[in-house]
Amino acid sequence: MHSVSSYSYDDFLNQTPDNNNSVLNIVEKYLKNIELRKNINAFTEVYNEESIANAKKTDQELKSNNKKKLSGFVIAVKDIISIEGKKLTCASKILKDFTSLYDATVIKKLKDADAIIIGKTNCDEFAMGSSGENSSIGKTLNPVNEAKVPGGSSSGSAAAVAANFSMGSLGTDTGGSIRQPAGFCGIVGLKPTYGRVSRYGLVAFASSFDQIGPFANNSRDAARILEVIAGHDPLDSTSANIPVPNYLEKMNGDLKNLKIGLPKEYFDDSLNPEIKKSIELKIEFLKSKGVKFVEVSLPHTEYTIPAYYILTTAEASSNLARYDGARYGHRSKNSNTMEEMFVNSRSEGFGNEVKRRIMLGTYVLSSGYYDAYYKKAQKVRRLIQKDFLDVFKNVDCLLTPTSPTTAFNLGEKTKNPLEMYLSDIYTVSVNLAGLPAISIPSGKDKNNLPIGIQLIGKHFDEQTLLKIADVCENNLN
Amino acid sequence: MELKYETIIGLEVHCQLLTKTKAFCSCPTTFGSLPNSNVCPICLGMPGVLPVLNKQIVDFTILMGLATNCTISNKSIFARKNYFYPDLPKGYQISQFENPICSKGFIEIELENNSTKIIGITRIHMEEDAGKSIHDLDIDTLVDVNRCGVPLIEIVSEPEMRSSKEAFKYLSAIKQIVTYLGICDGNMEEGSLRCDANVSVRKIGENNFRTKTEVKNMNSFRNVERALEFEIERQINLYEKGESVIHQTLLWDANKNVAIPMRSKEDAHDYRYFPDPDLVKVEVDEKWINEIKKTIPELPSKKLKRFITEFSLPKYDSEVLTTERDVAEYFEETIKNLNLKNPETFKLASNWIMTELLRVIKEEKVSIRLLKVLPINLAELIDAISNGKISGKIAKDIFAEMLLRGEKPDVIINKKGLIQLSDESEIEKIITKILDENPEVVVKFREGKKQLIGFFVGEVMKLTSGKANPKIVNQILLKKLNNAN
Ligand SMILES: [Zn+2]
Numbered sequence: 001m002h003s004v005s006s007y008s009y010d011d012f013l014n015q016t017p018d019n020n021n022s023v024l025n026i027v028e029k030y031l032k033n034i035e036l037r038k039n040i041n042a043f044t045e046v047y048n049e050e051s052i053a054n055a056k057k058t059d060q061e062l063k064s065n066n067k068k069k070l071s072g073f074v075i076a077v078k079d080i081i082s083i084e085g086k087k088l089t090c091a092s093k094i095l096k097d098f099t100s101l102y103d104a105t106v107i108k109k110l111k112d113a114d115a116i117i118i119g120k121t122n123c124d125e126f127a128m129g130s131s132g133e134n135s136s137i138g139k140t141l142n143p144v145n146e147a148k149v150p151g152g153s154s155s156g157s158a159a160a161v162a163a164n165f166s167m168g169s170l171g172t173d174t175g176g177s178i179r180q181p182a183g184f185c186g187i188v189g190l191k192p193t194y195g196r197v198s199r200y201g202l203v204a205f206a207s208s209f210d211q212i213g214p215f216a217n218n219s220r221d222a223a224r225i226l227e228v229i230a231g232h233d234p235l236d237s238t239s240a241n242i243p244v245p246n247y248l249e250k251m252n253g254d255l256k257n258l259k260i261g262l263p264k265e266y267f268d269d270s271l272n273p274e275i276k277k278s279i280e281l282k283i284e285f286l287k288s289k290g291v292k293f294v295e296v297s298l299p300h301t302e303y304t305i306p307a308y309y310i311l312t313t314a315e316a317s318s319n320l321a322r323y324d325g326a327r328y329g330h331r332s333k334n335s336n337t338m339e340e341m342f343v344n345s346r347s348e349g350f351g352n353e354v355k356r357r358i359m360l361g362t363y364v365l366s367s368g369y370y371d372a373y374y375k376k377a378q379k380v381r382r383l384i385q386k387d388f389l390d391v392f393k394n395v396d397c398l399l400t401p402t403s404p405t406t407a408f409n410l411g412e413k414t415k416n417p418l419e420m421y422l423s424d425i426y427t428v429s430v431n432l433a434g435l436p437a438i439s440i441p442s443g444k445d446k447n448n449l450p451i452g453i454q455l456i457g458k459h460f461d462e463q464t465l466l467k468i469a470d471v472c473e474n475n476l477n
Numbered sequence: 478m479e480l481k482y483e484t485i486i487g488l489e490v491h492c493q494l495l496t497k498t499k500a501f502c503s504c505p506t507t508f509g510s511l512p513n514s515n516v517c518p519i520c521l522g523m524p525g526v527l528p529v530l531n532k533q534i535v536d537f538t539i540l541m542g543l544a545t546n547c548t549i550s551n552k553s554i555f556a557r558k559n560y561f562y563p564d565l566p567k568g569y570q571i572s573q574f575e576n577p578i579c580s581k582g583f584i585e586i587e588l589e590n591n592s593t594k595i596i597g598i599t600r601i602h603m604e605e606d607a608g609k610s611i612h613d614l615d616i617d618t619l620v621d622v623n624r625c626g627v628p629l630i631e632i633v634s635e636p637e638m639r640s641s642k643e644a645f646k647y648l649s650a651i652k653q654i655v656t657y658l659g660i661c662d663g664n665m666e667e668g669s670l671r672c673d674a675n676v677s678v679r680k681i682g683e684n685n686f687r688t689k690t691e692v693k694n695m696n697s698f699r700n701v702e703r704a705l706e707f708e709i710e711r712q713i714n715l716y717e718k719g720e721s722v723i724h725q726t727l728l729w730d731a732n733k734n735v736a737i738p739m740r741s742k743e744d745a746h747d748y749r750y751f752p753d754p755d756l757v758k759v760e761v762d763e764k765w766i767n768e769i770k771k772t773i774p775e776l777p778s779k780k781l782k783r784f785i786t787e788f789s790l791p792k793y794d795s796e797v798l799t800t801e802r803d804v805a806e807y808f809e810e811t812i813k814n815l816n817l818k819n820p821e822t823f824k825l826a827s828n829w830i831m832t833e834l835l836r837v838i839k840e841e842k843v844s845i846r847l848l849k850v851l852p853i854n855l856a857e858l859i860d861a862i863s864n865g866k867i868s869g870k871i872a873k874d875i876f877a878e879m880l881l882r883g884e885k886p887d888v889i890i891n892k893k894g895l896i897q898l899s900d901e902s903e904i905e906k907i908i909t910k911i912l913d914e915n916p917e918v919v920v921k922f923r924e925g926k927k928q929l930i931g932f933f934v935g936e937v938m939k940l941t942s943g944k945a946n947p948k949i950v951n952q953i954l955l956k957k958l959n960n961a962n
Binding site for chain 1: 518521522523524525530557561566567747755756757
């Protein structure tokens with residue numbers, strides 16, 4: 001196994017299993033990498049013994065030719081997804097010592113496919129943040145350049161793959177929380193269509209936006225993870241009953257007859273020129289593969305950020321009400337009355353960004369303000385959805401930058417929440433519309449920081465995105 | 478003084494639905510289980526869980542909507558009602574706000590003077606129950622979440638009741654309908670039926686409503702009437718003193734017979750309702766509605782009218798018999814099994830059920846369906862009485878046996894030799910003997926002490942172990958005693 005460069009599931013499959021390439025050997029190397037770069041702070045918990053035990057078991061299974069879809073696939077899971085008997089902290093003090101009672105549907109599926117879960121990854125508290133700096137156990141560093149943020153909120157999941165701590169990982173994406181850190185860390189991050197992957201066991205931030213999705217070194221591994229975790233779940237009423245295709249089979253390199261839209265609102269002056277240049281190169285390459293490009297317009301783009309922050313904070317204010325100190329989680333010791341218990345436990349347990357969003361969400365739902373904010377934002381959401389549906393009548397997918405900049409400095413935006421929110425400007429509309437989107441690496445800027453580009457697909461058409469991503473990667477190699 | 482005022486009452490009635498499992502998880506809804514035993518991560522509101530709607534709740538709510546003449550919405554949505562309380566694990570209750578599943582219905586209630594009145598139903602919506610906080614122990618407050626997620630419907634009336642009596646009638650009618658439909662057991666004491674009231678008064682002739690108050694915690698039918706009367710009087714007294722009524726919530730204290738205002742802080746809720754993003758729209762098509770329509774049983778008001786016309790029963794009997802569906806069905810089954818069907822035997826059946834069976838089920842607190850006396854056996858007993866095989870008095874003894882062992886009356890009659898003695902010559906022989914043995918009593922009777930007839934009847938019964946047909950005994954006795962004059 002390579003110890004420095006990224007290692008893929010194909011590498012694993014293409015090697016004849018011997019002691020050197022046993023699953024045990026792979027897991028041990030990952031664990032060693034984690035130990036060597038502890039300062040990255042990618043994990044909330046590493047399952048050392050358990051992953052070793054599972055690796056040994058998998059080696060036995062493989063010897064008896066009992067291979068499952070993800071046998072030996074080493075994966076890290078964002079600590080906002082429930083695993084039975086494991087801590088579920090959401091990187092929050094309020095759930096610091098909370099142990100979950102059940103497996104999320106995605107975890108059940110990973111376990112059934114014999115994936116090896118190596119640990120839980122750090123993130124912005126309750127997935128609220130764009131830099132990985134809002135964690136109660138401290139910030140995560142960008143493995144590519146440790147002075148930079150890895151992006152967020154799935155900071156640890158992106159860092160884990162980029163630093164070679166695992167083969168892939170699960171993150172969650174409410175407004176860009178998979179794609180933006182994937183872009184910042186130079187890896188692949190896929191946000192599936194809303195309803196594609198069960199949310200059962202994902203601690204809700206904004207229920208009508210949240211989606212679980214994979215990080216990987218390449219789109220083939222992302223596809224492998226997606227294929228396992230996707231599908232209808234009777235435990236999630238919002239999960240779609242639509243068949244999951246065999247993605248790898250569809251990744252055949254044939255891009256002829258594809259038409260990609262370039263939304264003009266995403267290419268304005270605020271876009272970093274180096275990123276713009278990188279995208280132009282990518283477009284030229286894809287044209288050479290037979291892809292056609294057209295300029296399109298998404299006229300309601302300017303309302304994206306306000307609508308997003310009204311709706312997601314409204315849902316969050318309600319979703320996070322259960323952390324009140326009464327039944328589980330942090331309970332303030334300095335409380336004499338029921339009300340003090342609620343107020344103090346929450347004041348002590350939540351971090352600033354979470355509090356900011358709960359307050360904003362409570363406000364927009366308050367009587368007298370509901371129509372002006374929540375209802376109006378819902379209308380805007382429908383208009384944004386319609387923008388996309390209109391455009392998709394004419395194109396197969398869209399190509400945009402993932403973020404307006406490459407990874408910024410640690411601490412650079414922590415004091416300015418608005419500026420922080422704007423780093424998601426190209427990603428949030430996808431969640432408002434419930435669409436699938438992928439961020440893939442597209443070279444580096446002059447500071448050697450990865451650039452990410454985003455492909456946005458039609459509802460439930462992850463396969464077109466994966467197919468294009470796959471071709472782009474082969475060009476890099 | 479009260480004559481100058483008119484009362485305006487609207488009721489919000491909550492009914493716990495008799496589904497096997499909870500509204501959004503598969504925990505059982507059993508009442509009286511050990512605290513916190515009927516729970517799972519979903520109804521405990523653990524991080525990451527999601528609700529999945531139990532379809533039976535929709536069936537039950539549509540059923541109630543149809544039974545109360547509501548419009549059934551083709552698309553309805555669930556909303557979150559947000560507030561903090563330790564027995565509310567998610568920090569919100571899943572309920573309906575905009576677009577409830579049923580709206581614009583009505584029921585008919587009967588007033589004292591035999592006229593009827595229509596009471597409008599604003600809406601019926603689905604929601605989940607909260608848990609129970611137990612404060613009255615010497616330690617901290619304890620929480621039992623067994624009830625969390627148990628399905629409820631809330632039936633909201635128009636403010637169209639004009640007295641506590643009308644409110645009582647309306648509530649009784651609602652209870653009767655939900656129990657007839659089999660969607661709720663209607664038990665107010667156990668909390669499966671709950672009622673809150675909005676009350677205001679105004680001077681007769683006024684067009685606008687005055688400030689209303691909300692009265693809660695009335696956990697029996699009797700309490701509802703008493704609490705409403707208390708509140709109406711309180712409001713009128715305030716106005717008479719020149720004071721005003723403040724908008725507030727009052728809790729009825731059944732021990733002290735007063736309604737106590739809640740602290741205003743607890744009362745000032747902004748529930749921040751918004752559509753629950755975890756649940757999809759409930760879409761109900763005509764086919765679904767029609768399927769449920771087929772399952773609606775005959776409702777109590779209709780049954781009552783039919784009992785009067787079809788069985789020639791007095792209105793009182795019909796009311797008593799139709800109060801509960803089980804009793805009404807028991808009566809009809811008894812009637813169906815009678816050999817001799819006429820208004821007298823129907824009335825006889827009614828009497829037996831109203832006096833004997835209802836007494837027993839009240840004493841033993843069991844459903845009529847659980848009695849060992851089956852309708853077919855009661856019919857046989859009534860036949861035996863009406864064809865003179867046994868006397869009414871003997872019938873009571875036989876009934877007692879039936880209650881104990883569930884045997885058929887014929888079996889008991891034969892086993893104990895209880896067939897009524899109706900052979901006139903046999904009876905005459907016995908009477909002659911008694912008259913001969915008691916000449917001085919015969920003389921007294923003939924001198925005018927007519928009440929002594931009872932003595933002779935008693936003697937006949939003694940000699941026949943109570944089996945003599947009392948009608949025939951009387952006839953012969955009178956004939957013999959009077960003839961000698
Ligand atoms: Zn449950």
